[in-house]
C-alpha cells in the first residue's frame with residue numbers, strides 16, 4: 380500500500396444513516412479531473428480496455444462533436460493549469476500542442492479538425508485522465524447522454540444508455556421516480572452554471588478489486604460475491620467510491636460529468652476507527668432495496684460480521 | 695392480465711368495479727373513448743392519466759389508488775411492458791388490469807453482454823427468461839428501456 384492511500388481516499392459518508400438524496404456540493408477548488416498515484420496503472424488499463432472492447436468503452440452521437448472538442452479543451456487546459464510539471468498545452472492560433480510528460484507523449488492537432496486527432500476528441504483526452512467522461516447535452520429542457528468514455532463503470536452499459544435522457548438513465552434506481560428525486564436532480568442539473576462546478580460521491584461494495592466492473596462482463600465478475608466470508612472480507616471486499624464532478628460547458632451549454640473511481644480494501648478502510656464505526660452503523664441499517672440495487676445483499680451479513688469482529692478487536 | 699394482440703386492438707368493458715382508471719397516450723386515448731363515454735354516462739367514478747414516455751408521476755398516481763380499482767392501459771406496445779411493470783409494482787394484480795397495445799407486436803431485448811437484439815413477442819411474460827439469440831446468455835427482461843436502441847435491457851439471469 381502506498382503510504383498516503385488512506386489519506387487520499389474520498390470518504391463518502393456524512394451521517395450514520397444512508398439514503399438516496401441529492402448530495403452534490405459546490406467544489407471548493409473547481410476542477411474536472413485529478414491525478415493520483417495510480418495514474419500510470421489506471422491509464423494503462425483504460426487504454427487496454429479501449430483497445431479490446433471499443434464499443435463497451437466509447438460511444439458518441441454525431442451531433443455532439445463540437446461539444447466533444449469543448450470537453451477536450453476544458454480537460455487539457457485544466458491538466459496544464461493544475462499540474463504544470465506534468466502537462467502543458469501550447470496554443471498558437473488553431474495549432475495546439477498537448478504534452479503529457481507522465482506518458483512521455485506530445486500531440487499536435489488543429490482545434491476543431493477531427494482528422495488531426497487519432498481518436499474522437501473526448502476519446503482522445505479521456506486516454507490521459509483516470510476519470511470516465513460523460514457528456515450530457517442540453518436540449519428542450521432535458522439532458523441527453525450524447526457521448527462518453529467509460530472504462531470503469533459500476534455495472535452499467537454505456538452502449539445501452541447512449542442517447543438517453545437523465546431520467547431514463549436513472550430508471551433502474553429503486554425509489555427514484557416514486558420520490559421524484561429524478562425530477563429534483565434534473566432541475567438541479569439544468570441550473571448548474573459555468574464556472575461553478577459541483578461534486579458528489581457515490582459508494583458501493585465490491586467483491587474483488589476490479590476497476591472494470593462493466594455490465595457487459597457482469598456474468599464473469601458477479602460470481603465473486605458468492606466467495607465472500609467473514610474471514611476473507613477484509614482483503615477481498617473493497618469499498619468503491621466514485622467522485623463525480625458536474626461542470627457546465629460555457630460554449631455548447633452541455634454538462635461534463637466526470638467519474639473518478641477509488642477502491643480501498645476493508646482492511647485498509649478499517650484502520651480508521653471512526654470510518655469503521657460509522658460504516659458499521661450505515662450497513663446494519665441500510666434498507667434492503669438499496670442493498671439489493673447496489674448488489675451487496677448476497678454478502679452484506681458476512682461484511683457486517685467482519686466489521687463487528689474488527690470493532691471488538693480494537694476495544 | 696388481459697392482453698389484446700389483434701390487429702385492431704379493442705378494450706373490453708368489465709362491469710361492476712368501484713372505480714375505473716384510464717392511462718393512455720395520444721393514440722391510446724382513441725382506443726378507450728367508447729368505454730370512457732359509457733362510464734361517464736353511468737356516473738361511475740373514474741380517473742385518467744395522460745401517459746408520456748418517462749412520465750415520473752405515473753408510479754405515484756398508481757400507488758395512490760385504493761383497492762377495487764380497474765385499470766385500463768392503452769399505449770404503444772413499446773411502452774406497454776414498462777407500464778405493466780409499474781402497475782405490478784404498485785400492487786395491481788393481473789385481474790385488475792387490461793392492456794391495450796397498438797403498434798409493433800415485437801419488443802426488442804438488448805443483450806448486456808454482446809449488445810445484440812433479440813425479438814420477443816410484446817406480450818412476453820415478464821418473469822420468463824430469454825436466451826440471447828446471438829451469444830446465448832440467459833437474460834431477464836428489465837423495464838429499463840432505450841429509445842435510441844428501441845429495446846429493453848436484458849441482464850444476466852444467473853450469476
Ligand code: HEM
Pocket residue numbers: 399400401402403513515522524534535536540545548549551552564568579581582583625634636672673
Ligand atoms: C448528469 C450526469 C449523470 C449521469 C450521466 C448519471 C448516470 C448514472 C448511471 C448510469 C447510473 C447507474 C444506473 C443503472 O443502474 O443503470 C447512476 C446511478 C445513480 N445516480 Fe446518476 N448520473 C448523473 C448524475 C447524478 C446526480 C447529479 C445524482 C444525484 C445528485 C445522481 C444520483 C445517482 C444515484 C443515487 C445512483 C444510484 C447509485 C447507487 O446506488 O450505487 N446521478 N447514475
Ligand SMILES: [Zn+2]
Pocket residue numbers: 805806807808809810826827828829830831
Ligand atoms: Zn448476447
